[in-house]
Amino acid sequence: MSLTSTATEDRPEEGTTSTTGALVEFRGLRRAFGPTVALDGLDLTARPGELLALLGPSGCGKTTALRVLAGFEQPDSGEVLVDGEDITRVPANRRDAGMVFQSYSLFPHLNARDNVAFGLRVRKVSAAERRARAAELLDLVGLPEHGDRYPHQMSGGQQQRVALARALALRPRVLLLDEPLSALDAKVRLTLREEIRRLQLSLGITTIFVTHDQEEALSMADRVAVLNAGRLEQCAPPAELYERPATAFVAEFVGTMNRLAGRLTDGGQVEVAGVTLPVDGELPASREVEVLIRPENITATADPAGTATVVSASFFGSVTRVLLDLPGGGSVKSDVPSRDAGELVPGVRATVEPARRPVLVVPAPGSGA
Amino acid sequence: MAALTPTAAPAPGGTPRRARDPKAVRVRARRRPRVWRGAVLALAGLYFLVPLLSSFVFTVHTPGQGVSFAAYTGILSAEGFTRSLLLSLGLAAATILLALLLAVPALVGVRLGAPRLRPLVEIVCMLPLVVPPIALVTGVTTVLRWGPDHLSRTPLYQTFLAVQNESFPVVLVLAYTVLALPFVYRSLDAGLRAVDVPTLVEAARNCGASRLYVILRVILPNLRSSLAGASFLTLALVLGEYTIASLLGFRPFAVWIVSVSGAQARMSVAVSLLSLLITWALLLLLSRAGTRAASATPAPPAPSGTSASLTSPASGKE
Missing domain, CATH: 2.40.50.100 (RNA polymerase II/Efflux pump adaptor protein, barrel-sandwich hybrid domain)
Structure with missing residues (x-):
């Protein structure tokens, strides 16, 4: 398909030229919500261009880690670095990270094209350029004909594809996926899983994927980080995680x-x-x-x-x-x-x-x- | 909403009629609720229509003199009609503006930043429902009397006078805003419930939008129909409010109608009927403005996609 060509093609805006993925580091992240400790000193590194899955039971802190990276949560202590630069105090709207949410998050009053172009509009990109870029992205996620559709006229899978296109519209350095497939039915989940992976590989974008589904994590990710009670249990490629679990928790949680x-x-x-x-x-x-x-x-x-x-x-x-x-x-x-x-x-x-x-x-x- | 119920009602009853031909026994069992439905509808219709029709007959027919539309033709030239109507409309506009400016930021803020305060905000907003207007007006009068007595040497004295300016009594706007708050709250709350505000805000922030941009470009457009609903309810309330205005000595529309009824009974009823029609017309206009936002969204793709045209009417209903 045209995936590779669009990935490296013309990039009109300067400043967002980092085609290769960024290095993301969590350093000693701690975050407590009252008595519950969501992150208990998390240290984790995502290498440039890799798809890193955060896997763990619910309440293990994986979503909190992602939200800290997106800027929606402030850690009590610790820091988040992107390409060596500390972004812990940067407000959410100035972070270079595109996010796809678990629940359907498209703006209901905008059609697919305007949803994708929303971020460009915020940045005051010209209307013609917005249109072109939105069309290109909708093409990329396999929905070239759906630009005029409104969210309520699309299936869950289509909505998540548009959300993915929207997350990629500003050419972010990091792509954050917060259980984007959990609301979809099994068959759509499988195809979309493969497509996300293919897209991620062709764009070479560092991607952090939160999931509680071990099959999803093992089949998609370059490396899987298993979290438990706010701490990292093990971070390894899927095969190693399965064959040589470092702890009893990993051994029993995976497989x-x-x-x-x-x-x-x-x-x-x-x-x-x-x-x-x-x-x-x-x-x-x-x-x-x-x-x-x-x-x-x-x-x-x-x-x-x-x-x-x-x-x-x-x-x-x-x-x-x-x-x-x-x-x-x-x-x-x-x-x-x-x-x-x-x-x-x-x-x-x-x-x-x-x-x-x-x-x-x-x-x-x-x-x- | 009112326009949808009659179209929706025949549909469920209409389809079984075609399907039930073979089983005649069930026909009678099914017809009974239809008969009841008709009876209830007729009764309700009579309840509303009989007074309206009698009023209308009263305004146009004088025993012994035949039919005349003088009561209606005289309205526009009647003394005080235009002034009181314009005053009421102006008060309504100011009240809508003030109530929305108070309620929208408060409700959105509570949803985003302090969900625990929600019950408190709800109680505060619903409180006016249990305070009778007569009690409210007593309180207002007391304050208006107390203020000038105690503040006569301060600049606030002028404020008290300005608030009671006959040509545009701000004090009525304040009182009406309190009265309208429950309706505005209910309408906005329903609208906010329909959208996942925190997720939309985060999605927009993630796209680089500032907080103000998110409110103006993401939250408000999605609240359009509930904003229209809140506005309409407030408008209806202000146009029909009598107690407070009358007891404070102002003459907006409702007070004027009552005051002319003594001298010109026919005209007063005619104006009431007209004001009912005007209110309905405004209601229709506002609800149109609200639903157009919702129905305009599905409309554009309808010509291109066949499935889209099927889904849009259904979704428009919600």
């Missing part, structure tokens, strides 16, 4: 995780479900531990002599997730290729075996560590 009772051996390994596995990361002080294993790293096979019992099986397409009861109490989830899952019906006996690869361990809840 599905089994917690199995295990016991550390003298050799620094762990005994779990009848096998001995190497330990990844730090060893806890106590010997009684819980071992974190993903369902796809556990194989379950039907076996009359097995000790586990199948409780349920859910078909997910290529894999079937089987829930099994273990003899010592507790249960385990196992992802079995669907073609091998035919015998694993509820009530059947089965053997369960973790894959032989390093595992993450945490102290067992009752071990006093």
Whole structure:
């Protein structure tokens, strides 16, 4: 498409020539709303041109971090830097950041074209130029025919596209996306997700994307920052986050995780479900531990002599997730290729075996560590 | 609003008639509410129309002398008519301006900056509803009497006189603003509820707009119909207000009508009827101005898109 050409094409206004993305740094951000601490010393850096997803449960401070960057919240302490320049005290309307909001935020009294051109109008750009730029942006977000439509005449997905065009109209150095897809239905969400990513890559704009949907974060972002209780748990590329979670919180928040009772051996390994596995990361002080294993790293096979019992099986397409009861109490989830899952019906006996690869361990809840 | 109800009513009743042909049993069950609806409508219509018609007959028909429109033709030349009407319209304009200038910044400010103050603002704005005008006027009279007595040596004395200037009594504007506040509040509050003010403000700020620009170019345009509603209610209130004006000794329109009724009963009723029509006409005009903003927005795309023309009438209703 014409995405790349429009990105680098004529830029009539001077001063906003930074085509390459900006470096965004949060330094020791703290923000409390009364007794609730939204940000508790957040340190985070978004590299130029990358799409950084802020992921976390609700109330973890991800939206607050974004709003601090947009200038809608003032931090109690700490600072925000864009390209090394401290913008913490710059008012919201003078920050070079375009934002797409979670709720539909188009101006209801303006049509799509005027919505996109709103910021240009504020800056007193000439009418002809505004029109041209708005048309170019509507084209960019795939709505060239919708310039005359008013917000109430557009679907949610179309409204968010226009909002995206509006956010890009002033050629901001940073693009802020505050759960822009959460109000949309599943199918639109998927296509728009891909389009945002494609657009972001072609424009090379540093983008910070807030979401509570881990699938969204993992599929779109260059790096994902997992936040919990106002602090950064881990910031890593999606694959690393999934394969090598730094903390138990990340391990359980991203993807599905089994917690199995295990016991550390003298050799620094762990005994779990009848096998001995190497330990990844730090060893806890106590010997009684819980071992974190993903369902796809556990194989379950039907076996009359097995000790586990199948409780349920859910078909997910290529894999079937089987829930099994273990003899010592507790249960385990196992992802079995669907073609091998035919015998694993509820009530059947089965053997369960973790894959032989390093595992993450945490102290067992009752071990006093 | 009034124009929409009759068009909306036949639609639900009309469609089942075509659909129900095969099942004759259900027909009777469905017709009953339609009969009731007609009866209620007729009763309500009679309730409003009979007095109006009798008034009209009274103004044009004199027993024994036949029909004459003298009561109407004499209005314009009647002493005090133009002056009192212009005074009322002027008072209404000033009241609308003052009430909106008070209420709009207060309501927008509360929504953006201090949501906790909202119940307080609501109570203050609704308070005039429970204060009878007669109590209000007693208070005003007391202040007007007390002021000059105690402030006769200060410049404020002149203020007290100016406020009671016969040709444009500012004190009435002040009193009417208080009376109008509940209606203005209700109308604006409904308008503000319909838009997500904080998000729109943030979106506009994000586009580089200053606070004033946001209020003028984003908030007010979206409040247009509720501003029109507030203005109309205030206008109707000021045109019909009698108690305060009369007790304070001023002669706006309503007071004038009552005062001529003694000498020229026919003309007084004729003027009442006319003022009703004038109020309706103004109402229509203002609500047009309000809805045009809303319906003008969907209108332009209608010719180009087929789906747009289908959606616009539906959305115009809201």
